[in-house]
Structure formats: C-alpha cells, structure tokens
Amino acid sequence: MLAAIVAGVVVRCSRTRGAERGGLVIVVLAAAAAVATTACLAMPAREAVREREAFAVEVVADVSSSASVGKDGRLWFEAQSRSIESAKGTAAVSAPVRIGVEPAEGVDLGATIRVTGQMEATDPGERSAAVVFASEPEIVRPASGVFAVAAGARSAFIERATRLPEPGAGLLPGLAVGDTRAVSDALNDDMRTSGLSHLTAVSGANCAIVVAAAFWLVALCGGGRRLRVVVAALALAGFVVLVTPEPSVIRAAVMAGVAMFTVLLGRPSAGAGMLALCATGILVADPWLAATAGFALSVAASGALILLAPPLARGLARWMPQPLALAISVPLAAQLACGPIIALFAEQQSLVGIAANLLAAPAAPIATVIGLLACLAAPFPMLADLLAASAWLPAAWISVTATVSARLPLAQASLVPGIGSAVLVAVLSAALGIIVRGRRGTSGVGGRRGRWFSWTYRVAAVVLIVALSLGGAHLALQGPLAAMAAPSGWSIAACDVGQGDALLVRSEGEVALIDTGPEPGPLGDCLRSLGIDRIDLLVLTHFDLDHVGGADAVRGRVDAVLHGPVVEAEEQRILDGLGAGGAAVTEATAGMRGTLGASTWRVLWPLRESAVFPSGNDASVVMEVSGGGVPLSLYLGDLSAEAQRMLARNARLAGPYDVVKVAHHGSADQDPAIYETIRPAIAVFSAGIDNDYGHPRAETLDLLTAVGAHVLRTDRQGRILLGIDDGRIAVWTESDVGAPE
Structure with a gap:
C-alpha cells in the first residue's frame, strides 16, 4: 500500500517542474517511515527484556x-x-x-x-x-540441517588450518570463513594498523571474491551473462550459509549482490541507485544497523567503488599505466570514503593502508578461494590437507605484510575520535580526491562552472600543502628533532601517559623504565621526544593495565626485565613477549641490587614469598635509585597505606629523598607516617586529566605539601624532567598550568 502511494505520487510529481527533487524527497520520507515503523513494532519486546x-x-x-x-x-x-x-x-x-x-x-x-x-x-x-x-x-x-553441516565443515577446516606453521595458520580461517578465534592479539592489532582488518572479517571484499570466482569459472566453461549471475548468486548464498548468515554477513552479501544485479541489468551506471535501494531495504529490515560502524563503512566503501574509483583511476592514469591506476584507485577510493567514518570512533588512522592493500590484494582472493575449497573438501582428508597447505602460503604473505607495514615509521596517525576529527579527515580526503582526479574533464567547461572547478582545485592544493607542512613539522619535532628540544641534563623523567605510570631514570647513557603506562602510543611519543631507542632495565611494578598496557612500545628493545608477582596467564604472556624480544626476565624481591650506568638501585618491596600481599597493588615493586647524577629517588608503585606501613617497618628507607613518585597516582589511601619519614623535596604525581578516580586526591596533595614537598603533576604539567644542576634539583615541565608557587 505504501509503495503504491509512493509510486503514484512520484508519477504525479514527474509531470511537474522539479520532479526529480520531489520524487527523491518522497522516497526518502517513505523509507524513513518504514524504518521507524519497524523500530516501533520491535519496541515492546525490547522493553520486556530491559x-x-x-x-x-x-x-x-x-x-x-x-x-x-x-x-x-x-x-x-x-x-x-x-x-x-x-x-x-x-x-x-x-x-x-x-x-x-x-x-x-x-x-x-x-x-x-x-x-x-x-x-x-x-x-x-x-x-x-x-x-x-x-x-x-x-x-x-x-x-541441524545445513547449519550443522556448515558448522562441522568449519570446525574441521579450522583444526586443519591451525596445524600449519605460523605466520599464516591463525589467519587462514579468518580469510576463508571469517573465523578469527585463532588470530593472535598482536596480529589483530597489526592488521588494524595496516588497514587489512577487513580481510579477516566477512566483508564485501570476501563476498566479491566468491562472486568473481564463480563468474570466472562459468565464463571459462562458456556460460552466458545470465548463467554467470545465477551461479554466482547460488555461490554467494552457499558462502553466507557456510560462514553463518548473521546480520553483518548478510549486509556484506547484499552489498556484493549490488554489482551482480547491475551486470544482470546491463546497466553498470545503475549501481548507485541499486546500492541506495539495498541500503534502504537493510535498514527497513533491521533499523539498529544504522547505529553500527560496520554498516556505514560497507555502504561508504561500496559507494566509493561505484562512484569514486573510476574518476580516480582516470586521474592516476596520467602518471602511471592504466592497470596500475585501476589497482590503486580501488583501495584509495575506499580509504577516502571510509576515513571520516573511522575518525568518529577510532583513535588511529592508517597511513599505510593503501600500500598494504596493494601488496595483500593479489594474495587475498587466492587464500579465500582455496581455503573455501579446503573447507568444502573436508570429507576427503588428503585433498583437504593439500588445499589447506596451498592456501597457507598466501595467508602467510598477508600476515607478514600486515606485520611489516604496521612496524613502519608513520604507519598510523593518532587522532581524538569525534566530529572534529571526522571533519578534518573529510576535508583532507576531499582535497586529496580532487587533486588525484585532476583538472581533466573540466576542459570545455566555461563560465561560472569552469571557474568553480578551477578554484576548487586551487583550494584543494592549498589544503594539502598546509596539511603536509604542518604534518612534516610535527613529525620532525616528534622524530629527528625531538631530542634536540629536550634539555640534556635530565636524569629522571615522568612521561605524560594519562592515567598510569611511566618513569625513566638515566645515568651515563643507560636507561631504566619503571612501568609503561596504559597504551603504547603515549609511551612511544615520550621515548622519541627524549631520543631513547633502547631500555637497559624495564621494571613492571605490577600488572594492572595502567602500568603494563604500553609494553608493546618497547618489545624487542629491552635488555632486562624486573617484575612483580605473576598470577594470571595474560601477565605471563606479557613477560613471554618481552622475553621473546631478547630480554632477560626476573621476578623482583626485596634485597635485589644492581647498577645503572654510574648509579645504583635496590629493590625494597615486595618481600620474598609474602603471604600477606601476594599480588596486585600491594605487591608493587618499590625501587630506590641514587648516585651517578641521579637524585636520591623512591618509586612507590601503587602501594596502599597498609603496605606502606609494612614497607617502612621492613626496609631501611634512606630519606629524606630528593624525589618520590607518590603511590597509586595520589589516591587517598596513603600512610602519612611514611611521608613524614621520607620527607621528599619533590613529590611526583602521575595521573590523567579528569580521571574517574579524582587522582591526585586533595587530601594527598595537602599531605605532601605539609611535609614540605614541591608537588609536580603530569595531569597539569605534562612531561616532567628532573636533574641535578650545581648540586640543586633542576625541573623542566611542558606546562606550568596549576603548578604551585
């Protein structure tokens, strides 16, 4: 009924001026009404659950x-x-x-x-x-039924694939049937950084590969266009059942089906309209997909391939052979269209995605198609083993491509997710698209429209020049020139890593890092800004995320690791990763001593095999460092007041101290007596801006001020550098906001 009304109104509008606009508005309103109706009908059941x-x-x-x-x-x-x-x-x-x-x-x-x-x-x-x-x-x-058969085939294939060697074994099930359970966290992060994560999800790319393979096979057998489309549709339906027809898979299959219908109609130009129709139908069936990033990315990428890739290919053909221009235009179009959407929710933008996709593109369809054949050949074990082994090689190539490209300098750019970042990325994407497309196609366009094209091209060029200049200056200051901007006399640094700890101690060129903060990015920025490439001693006081989350930033660059008690398997995996990178790993206990350059360090806590504080905050490694140009300093980890009292009774504290890293980011759980004993000249608080815990707490700040300490805070002053200058403590901070008089 609704469709008949809409059709009648559109026909009526077509007889008047502005028919296209009126018809479009009516169709959009009708689609919105249908989507709203579906959502309203689903609300009673959802409310009953809520x-x-x-x-x-x-x-x-x-x-x-x-x-x-x-x-x-x-x-x-x-x-x-x-x-x-x-x-x-x-x-x-x-x-x-x-x-x-x-x-x-x-x-x-x-x-x-x-x-x-x-x-x-x-x-x-x-x-x-x-x-x-x-x-x-x-x-x-x-x-039961086809779902049971599909589940059995998937399980057999996954078991067969994971028996193959790494790299590639864990990735193969993701490429072939969308099962990512065997993909390691490290490889998953590399795939995301390199812009290849869409290959391990069942996306439009996987569906397109299946469709293309079916088209090619039927064409090879001499089949006509209609037969090719029918066989491809059946192959796509079978693929959807095999990888489980969940909403994201159906969405991807529908997007891939758009191309098939345009071929069947013999009107490739109808692709945009078919895409809009399919997207509307999906939203009518499931309105909640409108709030998912995957749906927006699927539609944007499909639209870019239909509308944006052809003009980009024509523009690139001015500088390179046509086949190469076509190959580059596909990932470039998808990147330009999806970048602003990704900036709404992701903190990083891949800068190597286009290159990584070009390298991985030849291997992806081979791994997918042969992997699917291996999955379907499960009743014939020898054939299935042969096919799985054949699919392993391209999967390994993709894995290595992701790992290598993710490790490249400038592999990704950090952005604050939100509307502002999305607008910025959209402006840069539009400017790049205009420049790549070039002035070609505007010849013969005169008058006001021709001048508009010319001005648009010039504005895009200015935008890119300004962006490249600012980006280059930022990279220079964060890279080669970073160390030149830092004072040379520092010996203690409190990195600004947000709500977490990451402190550096340096003596005669040797460097110790105490904790790594919650994420690799901020720690990596801090190390680059201070010109530090290698860590001689890494101390992981305990295994809370805000103290070990950034460990990947120094993996493979550490000589020795001291750590607190290990309880969970994930904690051991962090240490195993550091050990695999060449570090000697040792559990720290009170009484251990060592040297760092000309300075000496000793571990004061935890006690060996303590039954009172076996793990967690109260078993944090507490260290003292002195001499060799390093101020006498104490690092209290995340000890609570009770553990602080035990520390004061069991350790020979050599106070007063020049510098003390206050326990637990300045929480209220502090023992006033220990600070009366150690009487720090400078109290360092490592905390994040507007953290949910209220760190550092006002009562703790008052406590340290009362014992005569000069308070320094990373949440107010950013990175903090300390050193000895003519027998006095020198202090350098990024900002003096909120600094005490």
Whole structure:
C-alpha cells in the first residue's frame, strides 16, 4: 500500500517542474517511515527484556551468529531469545540479546541454548536489547540441517588450518570463513594498523571474491551473462550459509549482490541507485544497523567503488599505466570514503593502508578461494590437507605484510575520535580526491562552472600543502628533532601517559623504565621526544593495565626485565613477549641490587614469598635509585597505606629523598607516617586529566605539601624532567598550568 502511494505520487510529481527533487524527497520520507515503523513494532519486546535488567535470569535463546572469544575470555555471540525467567516470572520474549559464556562446544548458528546469568540492558541505539553474562551453556537443541553441516565443515577446516606453521595458520580461517578465534592479539592489532582488518572479517571484499570466482569459472566453461549471475548468486548464498548468515554477513552479501544485479541489468551506471535501494531495504529490515560502524563503512566503501574509483583511476592514469591506476584507485577510493567514518570512533588512522592493500590484494582472493575449497573438501582428508597447505602460503604473505607495514615509521596517525576529527579527515580526503582526479574533464567547461572547478582545485592544493607542512613539522619535532628540544641534563623523567605510570631514570647513557603506562602510543611519543631507542632495565611494578598496557612500545628493545608477582596467564604472556624480544626476565624481591650506568638501585618491596600481599597493588615493586647524577629517588608503585606501613617497618628507607613518585597516582589511601619519614623535596604525581578516580586526591596533595614537598603533576604539567644542576634539583615541565608557587 505504501509503495503504491509512493509510486503514484512520484508519477504525479514527474509531470511537474522539479520532479526529480520531489520524487527523491518522497522516497526518502517513505523509507524513513518504514524504518521507524519497524523500530516501533520491535519496541515492546525490547522493553520486556530491559525490564529485567540487573536480574539473575534464565534465558532460552536461538544462536543467530558465529561465536568469538572476547578479551575477557568469554565466548560471545548474538542470539534471539525465546523466553526469559527471572524474579518477575517467566515471559515469552523474542528479542536480540548478546550472550557471553564460558568456552564450550556446540554454540553454533541455529542451536537452541539455555543459560543462567546476570542481565544488563544496553543503550536504546544498540542492536542487542541486553547483554547476558552467563556460565557454561546448556545445549537444548543442537544445530541441524545445513547449519550443522556448515558448522562441522568449519570446525574441521579450522583444526586443519591451525596445524600449519605460523605466520599464516591463525589467519587462514579468518580469510576463508571469517573465523578469527585463532588470530593472535598482536596480529589483530597489526592488521588494524595496516588497514587489512577487513580481510579477516566477512566483508564485501570476501563476498566479491566468491562472486568473481564463480563468474570466472562459468565464463571459462562458456556460460552466458545470465548463467554467470545465477551461479554466482547460488555461490554467494552457499558462502553466507557456510560462514553463518548473521546480520553483518548478510549486509556484506547484499552489498556484493549490488554489482551482480547491475551486470544482470546491463546497466553498470545503475549501481548507485541499486546500492541506495539495498541500503534502504537493510535498514527497513533491521533499523539498529544504522547505529553500527560496520554498516556505514560497507555502504561508504561500496559507494566509493561505484562512484569514486573510476574518476580516480582516470586521474592516476596520467602518471602511471592504466592497470596500475585501476589497482590503486580501488583501495584509495575506499580509504577516502571510509576515513571520516573511522575518525568518529577510532583513535588511529592508517597511513599505510593503501600500500598494504596493494601488496595483500593479489594474495587475498587466492587464500579465500582455496581455503573455501579446503573447507568444502573436508570429507576427503588428503585433498583437504593439500588445499589447506596451498592456501597457507598466501595467508602467510598477508600476515607478514600486515606485520611489516604496521612496524613502519608513520604507519598510523593518532587522532581524538569525534566530529572534529571526522571533519578534518573529510576535508583532507576531499582535497586529496580532487587533486588525484585532476583538472581533466573540466576542459570545455566555461563560465561560472569552469571557474568553480578551477578554484576548487586551487583550494584543494592549498589544503594539502598546509596539511603536509604542518604534518612534516610535527613529525620532525616528534622524530629527528625531538631530542634536540629536550634539555640534556635530565636524569629522571615522568612521561605524560594519562592515567598510569611511566618513569625513566638515566645515568651515563643507560636507561631504566619503571612501568609503561596504559597504551603504547603515549609511551612511544615520550621515548622519541627524549631520543631513547633502547631500555637497559624495564621494571613492571605490577600488572594492572595502567602500568603494563604500553609494553608493546618497547618489545624487542629491552635488555632486562624486573617484575612483580605473576598470577594470571595474560601477565605471563606479557613477560613471554618481552622475553621473546631478547630480554632477560626476573621476578623482583626485596634485597635485589644492581647498577645503572654510574648509579645504583635496590629493590625494597615486595618481600620474598609474602603471604600477606601476594599480588596486585600491594605487591608493587618499590625501587630506590641514587648516585651517578641521579637524585636520591623512591618509586612507590601503587602501594596502599597498609603496605606502606609494612614497607617502612621492613626496609631501611634512606630519606629524606630528593624525589618520590607518590603511590597509586595520589589516591587517598596513603600512610602519612611514611611521608613524614621520607620527607621528599619533590613529590611526583602521575595521573590523567579528569580521571574517574579524582587522582591526585586533595587530601594527598595537602599531605605532601605539609611535609614540605614541591608537588609536580603530569595531569597539569605534562612531561616532567628532573636533574641535578650545581648540586640543586633542576625541573623542566611542558606546562606550568596549576603548578604551585
């Protein structure tokens, strides 16, 4: 009915002036109304789920997506609830929920499960109405039919692929069937940095590869255009079933299907209209996809390939052979269109994405197609092994490409996510697109329109020149010229890494780093600004994220590591990574001593095999450093007041100290007596701006001021440098905002 009304109105408008604009407005309003109607119809069920927030629940649900292991170690998947039982009673509710369970077998698409756990409502804009944190699931009914066959084929292929050597083994299931559970965190980060992460997700690229392979095979057999499209559609449908037809996969398949329909119609120019129609249909079916970055990126990338890639290829052809211009135009168009969207939520923009995609592009379809054949050949083990081994080589190439390109200087640029960054990236992308396209095509365009084209080109050139100049100056100051801007006499540095610790001690060219902050980026910037390439001694006081999260910034650049007690497997993995990079790893205990250049250090805490403080904040490594041009300094980690009292009773504190790194970023949990004993001349607080904890606390600042300490704070003054100048403590800070008199 709605379609008939819209069609009638559009026909009516076509007889009047401005028919195109009127018709477009009506279609847009009708689509918006349809989307709103779908959302309204789904609200009662979603509200019924939300009413059970914070309740212990028993949920019976049908699994509707593939499962992946999250950072918390749980197996996460989407499901459609059937019933929810809580203290409010049992209700038959059908709504999308996201469930996290202990790793278990049988959680496959199409299976019905029962879980017991805690339910938390999500924001209204999220696709899942609630998140359920559950224990081990009960399989009420296993997957059946084609879903069971697909699950078995995937499992057999993943087991076969992961028996192959690295690099490449863990990546192969992601390339072929979209299963990324075997991809390591390090490789996943490298894929993201190098702009290759779309290859491991089931994206439009994977679907396009399947479609292209089917087209080529039918064409090789002499089939016509219609037969090619039909076979490709069937191949795409089978691929969707194999990799699980969850919303993101269906979205990608629909986008790839746009190209097939334009070929069937014999009108490639209709691609934009077909894309708009498909995007509208997807939103009508599932309005919540409008709030997901994946949907926006899919539409933007597909639109860029249809509308932007051809003019970019023509522009690039002025400087290079046509085939190379076509190859470069595809990732360039996608990068220019997707960059502003990525800037809305990501803190980094890949600067090597185009080059990395060009290198990986030849290998991706080979790994995907042969990997799929290996998956389908599961009933024939010898053939499946041969195909998996053949697919391993291109997968290894992609893995190495991601790792090498991610390690290149300037592989990515850091941005603050948000509207401002998106606008900035959009302006730069538009300017680059205009310059690459060039003036070609404007010849013969005269009058006002010709002048507009000319001015647009000039403005784009100015924008790029200014951006390159500012970027080059920033890189020079952060790179080769960084060390020249820092004073040469520093011996202690408190890096500004946000809410976390990262302190450097230097004596006669040797450097110790005490903790690494929460992220690699800020620590890497600090090291570059001080001209430090290698760490002689790395001290990990304990394994909270704000103290070890930046360890990747120094992996492979450390000679020795001292660390606090290890409890969890993830903590051991951090140490194993540092050890693999060539560092000698040792657990620190009170009484250890050593030298750093001409200075000496000693460990004061934790006590060996302490049963009172076995791990965590109160088992933080506490160090004292003195001599060799280093002020007498004490680094208290994250000790609480109780642990501080034990430290004062068991260690021979050599106060008064010149410099003390105040415990736990200046939390309120401090022992006044220890600060009365050590009486620091300078108290350093390492904390982030506007952190949720209120660090440093006012009472702690008052405590240190009362014992005569000069307070220095990274949240107010940025990076802090300390040294000895003519027997006195010299202080250099990036800013004096909020500094005491």
